[in-house]
Every structure is written in structure tokens, then in C-alpha cells.
Amino acid sequence: MSKPILTVKQLTKRYGSNTVFENIDLTVNEGDTIVIIGPSGTGKSTLLRCLNLLTKPDGGQIWLDDQEITAKGTDEDHVRQHIGMVFQNFLLFNHLTALENVKLGLVRVKHMPEKEAETKALEELARVGLADRAGHYPGQLSGGQQQRVGIARALAMDPRVMLFDEPTSALDPELIGEVLEVMRKLALEGMTMVVVTHEMGFAREVADRIIFMEKGSIVEEGSPDALFYHPKFERTREFLWKITELYGKKEAQA
Amino acid sequence: MDFSRFIQYIASGTAYTLGVTLIALPSGLLIGLVLAFVAVYGGKLAGKIMDVYSTVLRGIPPIVLLFILYFMMSGAINLSPFWAGSISLGIISSAYQLEIFRGAILSVSGEQMMAARAVGMSKIQAIRYVVLPQMIRLAIPSWSNEAAIVIKDSSLVYAIGVPEILRRAQLISASTQEPFLAYITAALIYFALVFITNRVLGRVERKLTIPANP
Numbered sequence: 001m002s003k004p005i006l007t008v009k010q011l012t013k014r015y016g017s018n019t020v021f022e023n024i025d026l027t028v029n030e031g032d033t034i035v036i037i038g039p040s041g042t043g044k045s046t047l048l049r050c051l052n053l054l055t056k057p058d059g060g061q062i063w064l065d066d067q068e069i070t071a072k073g074t075d076e077d078h079v080r081q082h083i084g085m086v087f088q089n090f091l092l093f094n095h096l097t098a099l100e101n102v103k104l105g106l107v108r109v110k111h112m113p114e115k116e117a118e119t120k121a122l123e124e125l126a127r128v129g130l131a132d133r134a135g136h137y138p139g140q141l142s143g144g145q146q147q148r149v150g151i152a153r154a155l156a157m158d159p160r161v162m163l164f165d166e167p168t169s170a171l172d173p174e175l176i177g178e179v180l181e182v183m184r185k186l187a188l189e190g191m192t193m194v195v196v197t198h199e200m201g202f203a204r205e206v207a208d209r210i211i212f213m214e215k216g217s218i219v220e221e222g223s224p225d226a227l228f229y230h231p232k233f234e235r236t237r238e239f240l241w242k243i244t245e246l247y248g249k250k251e252a253q254a
Numbered sequence: 255m256d257f258s259r260f261i262q263y264i265a266s267g268t269a270y271t272l273g274v275t276l277i278a279l280p281s282g283l284l285i286g287l288v289l290a291f292v293a294v295y296g297g298k299l300a301g302k303i304m305d306v307y308s309t310v311l312r313g314i315p316p317i318v319l320l321f322i323l324y325f326m327m328s329g330a331i332n333l334s335p336f337w338a339g340s341i342s343l344g345i346i347s348s349a350y351q352l353e354i355f356r357g358a359i360l361s362v363s364g365e366q367m368m369a370a371r372a373v374g375m376s377k378i379q380a381i382r383y384v385v386l387p388q389m390i391r392l393a394i395p396s397w398s399n400e401a402a403i404v405i406k407d408s409s410l411v412y413a414i415g416v417p418e419i420l421r422r423a424q425l426i427s428a429s430t431q432e433p434f435l436a437y438i439t440a441a442l443i444y445f446a447l448v449f450i451t452n453r454v455l456g457r458v459e460r461k462l463t464i465p466a467n468p
Binding site for chain 1: 365366368369370371372373374375376379383384387388391464465466467
């Protein structure tokens with residue numbers, strides 16, 4: 001039995017009287033790749049942002065390893081070091097080169113010496129296939145390359161778990177493949193990952209568990225096979241096949 | 255009085271003009287920058303206070319404010335007209351610079367702040383290493399406009415007796431009955447100062463531009 005890295009209990013988020021999600025329970029074990037799917041506006045991205053405390057949940061608890069990070073007095077900056085995040089719009093630091101983007105957290109947050117940080121940053125860029133783009137600014141990179149730098153930036157911190165918030169949704173179809181390829185490799189290497197995505201091909205191939213969310217709660221979760229072929233709810237089947245049809249073409253191109 | 259001495263008399267006010275500008279502009283920069291960060295990140299109340307500060311200062315003609323601040327300062331701490339005038343112009347400019355920087359911060363912040371926090375940086379680190387370097391670049395065009403305004407507004411201190419360019423032009427025009435020549439000379443000096451400043455800042459802006467593909 002592998003040990004849980006993230007444990008979520010009864011997590012709830014509201015904006016005013018609008019409930020984004022309610023009473024979410026979730027366990028992410030070491031080495032798991034969990035894919036969260038669901039229609040837009042169901043709170044998937046907000047859930048992800050609650051997991052690393054970028055957004056404050058209104059109720060429930062989260063544990064990272066054995067530490068309750070929703071407890072009062074938690075050093076949030078310290079927690080976030082250990083949870084990598086990749087954003088839909090990449091969100092690279094625009095004034096820094098690819099190398100500097102990856103290096104910044106190492107130097108400023110981990111207080112790594114300049115030389116060591118540079119070596120480590122170059123390694124991480126090589127890991128996503130971009131060693132030759134180290135000196136390029138985000139504005140000089142394609143969307144796919146920017147997203148891979150984003151992944152390298154998060155990886156450099158040696159996180160316990162990586163969160164991906166629709167990492168390919170802002171990309172042209174022909175650039176999606178290179179990002180998914182990096183993510184696939186990470187999953188194979190045993191990185192623990194929580195991925196919000198519409199890429200059903202990726203979900204089926206890589207996910208250990210798929211979670212189907214709708215209207216702020218988890219409708220169903222299970223292995224890809226279980227969800228695609230033996231869903232408990234008709235709604236799950238409907239959504240899965242609709243989205244596969246929609247995005248399947250894109251994947252074939254990529 | 256011969257022509258060259260006439261010109262020289264007015265031009266020697268340039269030292270005061272530059273002095274006033276070089277005090278007013280950086281002090282306005284410092285105050286404006288700090289207040290802009292307070293306005294954006296300091297919470298609701300601080301934001302409101304900054305709104306009042308900037309609205310009041312920008313809603314009153316600079317010359318009126320200059321008199322008010324000058325008489326407050328010269329009364330309370332007995333500052334010379336040069337220093338009181340320079341600091342007053344700095345305070346006035348800080349309100350405009352506050353708005354320039356606030357706008358620049360707002361257009362960088364949000365997502366960039368979130369990305370920096372996600373790596374584990376504190377708010378202060380995120381501001382220092384991610385927001386500040388980007389907002390400064392964005393602010394340069396508007397800021398060079400403000401720099402030009404401060405150079406020109408430095409002429410206002412003639413009203414409290416600082417012997418800068420305009421003051422000297424006024425004096426010599428009265429004594430020589432050559433108002434046209436006097437004010438044209440003053441105008442040309444101001445123009446040259448503004449022109450050079452804009453050129454220099456334009457160069458700085460180009461130098462700091464982040465490379466990107468077209």
C-alpha cells in the first residue's frame with residue numbers, strides 16, 4: 001500500500017452565496033496520476049488552487065504527507081515549495097529567460113548557491129527537452145515550449161506532488177503533443193500528479209484514477225477502464241464520450 | 255547689456271531648474287512607488303487612503319499647492335524657498351507617479367503574483383523579483399511624460415523667489431525691456447531639457463525591452 005501524499009477531507013469553497021464545491025474527499029497516493037475531468041465551471045481549477053493554498057478553502061482539511069496544511073499557523077510559502085503548479089496560461093516570468101525562470105525559485109526560495117542553481121535549472125530544462133532554449137525569453141518561445149519551461153520551473157523545486165491546471169488548453173493543437181509527452185514521461189518516472197484536463201487520450205493512457213466532477217461535487221471516480229466502459233452513472237458515460245469525440249480529433253493531430 | 259551676457263544671465267538659472275527637478279522627480283518617484291505598492295497590496299483601507307491622497311493632490315492646480323505646501327514648510331521648519339519648493343513639487347508629482355505605478359503594478363500583478371507564490375515565494379519576494387522588474391518597464395513611457403511635466407513645473411518655484419530660468423527671464427525682461435528675447439531664451443532652455451530627458455528615457459526603455467518574437 002503506497003502512502004498518501006495529499007489527503008483532502010470535506011473540502012468546501014464558496015464565493016459569497018455561490019458554492020464552488022462542497023465536501024470533496026480525495027486521496028492522492030505516492031506515484032499516482034490522478035486526472036480530474038468535468039464540464040467547465042465545476043470548480044476543478046479552484047479545487048486545484050485550494051490544494052496549494054493559492055485560494056483559501058472555506059471548510060475541510062488538507063494534509064500534505066502528515067502535516068495538516070489547512071491548520072492555523074501553517075507556513076503557506078513553505079507548503080507551496082513542495083507542491084508544484086503548472087498553469088493553463090503558462091505564467092512564466094516574462095522578464096526572465098527560460099533558465100532564469102527555473103532558477104529563480106531555487107535561488108530565492110531554496111537559497112541554493114548561484115552555480116548550483118544554474119546547474120540544476122539546466123538539468124530541469126534538459127528534462128523537458130529545452131536545454132538549447134535556456135537563454136530565450138518567454139516571448140521568444142512557442143506556447144508548447146513555454147509550458148514545458150513552466151513544468152521545469154515547478155519540477156526544479158523537487159515537489160512532493162505536481163498540480164496541472166488544464167496545461168494544454170491554451171495551446172494550438174500541434175503543440176499539445178510535446179507537453180503531454182513530458183507529462184507522460186513524468187508519470188512513468190513515478191511523479192505524483194493531479195491533472196485537470198480535457199485530454200481523454202492522456203487520461204486513459206496515463207491516469208491511475210479518473211475523477212469526474214460536476215457542479216461542485218465528485219460524481220464518480222475510478223480507473224480509466226471502469227469510467228470509460230463501466231460507469232455507474234449515465235451522466236459519466238455521456239460526458240466522457242462527448243469530450244472524447246470533441247478532443248479526440250485534436251489528439252490525433254497532435 | 256550685451257547679448258551673450260543677457261543669455262548667460264538667464265541660462266545660469268538652469269542650475270536651479272535642474273536642482274529643483276533632481277530633487278522633486280526622485281522624491282516623487284520614491285513616494286509614488288511606495289504608495290503605489292501600499293495602494294495595491296496594502297488592503298482596502300490603505301487603498302482608500304491612497305485614493306484620497308491622489309485625488310486631492312491631482313485636483314488642485316500645482317501652483318496653489320506649491321504655495322500651500324511652501325508656507326506650511328517654511329513656517330514650520332524654516333526651509334529655504336529652494337528646498338521647500340523642490341519638496342513641494344516632489345509631493346505633487348508623487349500623486350501622479352502613484353497613479354502611473356499603480357496602473358503598471360495592476361497590469362503585471364494578479365497572475366504573475368500567483369505564479370511567484372506557487373513557487374513558494376513570499377509576497378515581498380514576489381513583489382521584489384517578479385512584479386517590480388516588470389512594472390518598472392511598463393511604467394517608463396508614462397513616467398518620462400511625468401518627468402517632462404516636472405521639468406516644466408519646476409518653473410513654478412519662480413513664484414516663491416527661486417532664481418531659476420523663468421525668474422531670471424522675468425527680471426531681465428523688466429530691466430532691459432526685451433521680454434520677447436528673454437522668454438524665448440527661457441523657452442528654448444526648457445525645451446532642450448525636456449527633449450534630452452525624453453531621448454535618454456527612450457533609450458533606457460529600449461534597453462530594458464524584453465526580447466520577443468514579432
